[in-house]
Amino acid sequence: MRLASQSDRHLAAEHDLVQKAQGGDREAFSALIDRYWERLYRWLYHLSGNQHAAEDLTQEAFLKAFAKLASFRAGTNFRAWLFRIAYNGFLNQQRGEGKGRPLYAESLPADKQGPAEQAMSQETLKLVGRAMSRLPNDFRAAFLLRVEEELSFRQIAGVLCTTEETARWRVYKARQKLMEVLAPQLDLDKP
Amino acid sequence: MKCRAIQDELLLLADPGRPGDAVVAHLRDCAACRQWHSRLLQVEKGVSLLAIPGSTRRAQFLHQFLGAPAAPCADSRQPARVGTSFPAGMWRTVRRGWSAWQPGRSWAAAGAVAAAAFLLLLAGSLVRTTSPVAPVTTTVRVPTRDPFVAGLLECNLRLAEAESPHPRMEAVADLADRLYAQMRKILRGGEADDQHDLAKLYARVIKEGLLRNAKTIAPDQRLVVLEKISERVSQTGEDADSLVAEVADESVGALRLIATVSREAADQLRTLTGEPKAMNRLWPSPALVALSVMLTTGRELQAPQLEENPRAVLLLQRNRALILELVDGGIALASAEDALVRADFCSSLAARMAKEIGEAATGRDNSRITEMGDHLEALLKRGVAANLTVDRLGTNLGSVRENQIRRVSKEVKNLNELTKPLEVLLDGAAKSELGDLRRTLQSIHEAQQEVEMTVTRRNVR
Numbered sequence: 001m002r003l004a005s006q007s008d009r010h011l012a013a014e015h016d017l018v019q020k021a022q023g024g025d026r027e028a029f030s031a032l033i034d035r036y037w038e039r040l041y042r043w044l045y046h047l048s049g050n051q052h053a054a055e056d057l058t059q060e061a062f063l064k065a066f067a068k069l070a071s072f073r074a075g076t077n078f079r080a081w082l083f084r085i086a087y088n089g090f091l092n093q094q095r096g097e098g099k100g101r102p103l104y105a106e107s108l109p110a111d112k113q114g115p116a117e118q119a120m121s122q123e124t125l126k127l128v129g130r131a132m133s134r135l136p137n138d139f140r141a142a143f144l145l146r147v148e149e150e151l152s153f154r155q156i157a158g159v160l161c162t163t164e165e166t167a168r169w170r171v172y173k174a175r176q177k178l179m180e181v182l183a184p185q186l187d188l189d190k191p
Numbered sequence: 192m193k194c195r196a197i198q199d200e201l202l203l204l205a206d207p208g209r210p211g212d213a214v215v216a217h218l219r220d221c222a223a224c225r226q227w228h229s230r231l232l233q234v235e236k237g238v239s240l241l242a243i244p245g246s247t248r249r250a251q252f253l254h255q256f257l258g259a260p261a262a263p264c265a266d267s268r269q270p271a272r273v274g275t276s277f278p279a280g281m282w283r284t285v286r287r288g289w290s291a292w293q294p295g296r297s298w299a300a301a302g303a304v305a306a307a308a309f310l311l312l313l314a315g316s317l318v319r320t321t322s323p324v325a326p327v328t329t330t331v332r333v334p335t336r337d338p339f340v341a342g343l344l345e346c347n348l349r350l351a352e353a354e355s356p357h358p359r360m361e362a363v364a365d366l367a368d369r370l371y372a373q374m375r376k377i378l379r380g381g382e383a384d385d386q387h388d389l390a391k392l393y394a395r396v397i398k399e400g401l402l403r404n405a406k407t408i409a410p411d412q413r414l415v416v417l418e419k420i421s422e423r424v425s426q427t428g429e430d431a432d433s434l435v436a437e438v439a440d441e442s443v444g445a446l447r448l449i450a451t452v453s454r455e456a457a458d459q460l461r462t463l464t465g466e467p468k469a470m471n472r473l474w475p476s477p478a479l480v481a482l483s484v485m486l487t488t489g490r491e492l493q494a495p496q497l498e499e500n501p502r503a504v505l506l507l508q509r510n511r512a513l514i515l516e517l518v519d520g521g522i523a524l525a526s527a528e529d530a531l532v533r534a535d536f537c538s539s540l541a542a543r544m545a546k547e548i549g550e551a552a553t554g555r556d557n558s559r560i561t562e563m564g565d566h567l568e569a570l571l572k573r574g575v576a577a578n579l580t581v582d583r584l585g586t587n588l589g590s591v592r593e594n595q596i597r598r599v600s601k602e603v604k605n606l607n608e609l610t611k612p613l614e615v616l617l618d619g620a621a622k623s624e625l626g627d628l629r630r631t632l633q634s635i636h637e638a639q640q641e642v643e644m645t646v647t648r649r650n651v652r
Binding site: 045 | 199202203207227230234237239240243246247252253257338372376500502
C-alpha cells in the first residue's frame, strides 16, 4: 500500500513535469533528463556495448524527445515513450554501421562488495556480462527492460514496436539462453 | 516432463520471483527445480549488478540545455571547447554555407545550407519557452565520431585484407549496403542533392566494384560467391522501390536510381551464376522470408522506419570529401589483386587521415583528432603493414617492386609532416587533454614503426 502510494506520487510528479515541459518549461524537462539519464544510458550501453555510442544515443534521445514532446499523449508512460525514441535511434545507428554485431566491451564486474555481490563471485559476474553480450540485440533489449526497468510486457512491446506476446517471448528466450550458459557455472560457485 | 513445464512457466513469468500456487507447490517438492529457480533469480540479480563505465556527459548536457552562457561558437578562431559545442570545422562549414551557394557547387553549398537550416530549426525549438531564460544559441554538441565513415573505412580494410574473391565481394556488397543505409537515414530531413549523390555512389560501387569484379571470378566459384550477394542487392532494390511512396518528390529520383541499378545488377549476377533472372523464378516474397525467419529463429525482420536524423545529415556535410575518398578507395581496392598495390592504396588513404588530423589539431578539435587517429592507426597496421609482409608478397621481388615498397615505407614516414600540428598542439594542451592526445600520437607512431619493422624484416630475410 505504501509502495503503491509512493509509485503514484512518483507518477503524478512525472506527469506534472511532462505537462510543464510541454508548455516549454526547460527546467521541468531538465528534471526529466536528470531522472532518466542514467537508466537510459545504462540500457543503451548494454545494447551498443560502447560508452561513446551510448552517450551519443542518450543525448540524441533526449533532444528528440524534447522536439517531439507535443506529440506525447498525457497519461501514457513517459519512460516507455523515451526508451522507444532511444531504441529507434539505436536501430538506425545499427543499420548505419552494417549488419555485424558491434564490438562489445564487456560489462565490468561490480566494484561494490555488498552481500549480493559477495554471493556471486567476480568471475561469475564476468560470465554474466559475457553471456549478456552474446544475446541477440532484441532479446537483450527486452530482457533488460523487464529486469532493470521493470516494465510490463505490454510496455516493453511499446518500446520495441512489437506485440506483447513477442515481448514476452523475447524475455523468455533471453532467460533461457542465459540459463543455458550460466546455470552450470552457478552450480560450480555454490559454496 | 513436469519439471520442464514448470521451468518454462518460470521463464515466461513477468517476475519469476513471484510464481503462482501450482509452481510454488512443485518447487516445494522438487529439489532440482528449486535449485534451478534459485539460479534463475541469481542470474537476474547478477545482471543488475553489472557495472558499466559511468556516463560523463549528463551535467554538461543539462548545462547546455538550460541555456548557460553560450560557447564562443560563432567565432571559429576560438578553440572549440571539447564536447561542449560544434567542432570549429563544422561551424566554418555552416558560416560559409550561404555565401558558398553557386551553381555547380551543389554538394558543398546545399549541404552547408541544410546544416545552417537545421541549426536554426534546432535553435528555434529550444528557444520556444515560457521562462525568461536567455535564448539558447545552439550549443548542443553533435557527436563527432561518424559511424558511417568508420563503416566505410572498415569495408576498405576488409578489402585490403581480402586475398580471395569471396571476402572481397562480400566487402564490396557491404560497402554498397552502407551507402544505401546512409541514404535511407537522410531520406527525411536531408537534402535531395545529398541523397542523389549517395545514390550515385551506390551505383558506382555496384557497377565498378561489384559487377566488374564479379565477371573476373572463375565460373566454378561464381555460384558460391555471388548467389547471396545477388539476393542482397535484389532486396535493396525492393526496399528502395517500396519507399518511393513514402518520401518527398525530390527524393524519388535517388530511390529509383538505386532500385533500377540494383534490379539490373541482381539480374546480371544471376546470369553470371547461371541462375534464371528474377522474372523467371519463384522468389519467396519478402513477407514470406520474414515469416520463415521469425518462425525458425524467433527474430523479426523489420526495416527501421524512416525518421529524421539530423546527426546523420550534419555528419554527412562534414565528412563529404572523406566519404568520397573512401568509396573511391573501396572501388580501387576491390580490383587490386596485388598486395603491394593494396598497401599503396592504403598508404594514400592514411595520408588523407593524417591530413585530417593535422587540420583537426589546428582547429583544436580533440575528439576529431582521436577519431581520425584511430582510423589512421588501423590503415597503417591492417592496410599497409599487413600487405607488405613476406607472407603476402613473397621474397625476391625484383628491383622495381622493391623500390615500390621503399616508396610506400617512405610515404608512411612522411606522415609525420602532416600530423605535425598535433605535436604542436600537445605542447600547449591543458593537462586534462594531454592523456588522450598523447595516446593518439603514440598509437600513430607505433603503427608507423610496425610498417617500418615489416619492411626491415623483409630486407633481413
